[in-house]
Amino acid sequence: MEEVIRLIQQKYQLTDKEMLRDMAEHMTIYHAKKGEKIITEGEKQSNVYFLISGIIRGFYFSEQGKEITDCFVYEPGEIIASDLLEESRATITEQALVESELAALPISEIYRLMGKYQEIMKIYLACMNLSLYRHRNHKIALSRYCAENRYRWMKRTYPGLVDRIKIKHIASYLNITQQTMSNLRKREKEEQSGTASDAEHLDVDDI
CATH class of the missing domain: 1.10.10 (Arc Repressor Mutant, subunit A)
Structure with a gap:
């Protein structure tokens, strides 16, 4: 877990060591098999995941039942989650395209950390900004x-x-x-x- 925390610390330029230790205490390592659905559209989600290694694809279904790929996560340290950071129904499915290693953190713990450590917002804002940037550029590429x-x-x-x-x-x-x-x-x-x-x-x- 020490290497995972170091990865997250470097990825998001975190300095609060107490917060990082707190995160580590509530994280678990998860090994996803190739083809495994980590988050399934329509099901209640209780964790967010930090990618350690592997490739994750986010997708949803068209009216005709065809899979539509929405995003990819393949850079170590990035977060895998549905749109909403809350214990709600997932709006897309997240699937491992290869064997992948993840660090799972309960959403309830994220809210607790937000109330205790100001620096946790750096992770949240970085992920939101990256998601918005990628989705906007994807939309522009498809239309242009x-x-x-x-x-x-x-x-x-x-x-x-x-x-x-x-x-x-x-x-x-x-x-x-x-x-x-x-x-x-x-x-x-x-x-x-x-x-x-x-x-x-x-x-x-x-x-």
Whole structure:
């Protein structure tokens, strides 16, 4: 647990050692299997999780029952939770895409910590700001860019992630078909090997 607390301390630039010790006393380590749902849409949530290692995908369902990828968490120290920091029904599902290690902290303890330590708000505000920033930029990318440039945007925004997750999850996040995503990856490999044609770039391809 000492390494986890050090990770959180560095991630959020915390200085209150008493608060960090208090957090550590109420945290538990959780190992999530590949494909496991950590938080399920519609179910009551009682914990938030700090990512130690792995990749987590947030998604919800369309009216037709299709999974729509909303976000990814893959940087150590980031928080996995539904929108609302309270013991309420989750609005999205959070799933481990690979075996992942998490540190669980009860939501009730977060409220207690907020009432006792002012610095805990640094974590809360940092997470809120990051979530708003990512969701706004995601929305702009979907409305502004063609399929190819959405993919380029994702590679810039989430360096290294596209090589670690399935095409179907990338396609869902970028709101393009899996076939278009496969074509983009194929073209990318051809460009890297110098065998790409001068074919016209792929245009917008919404699901």
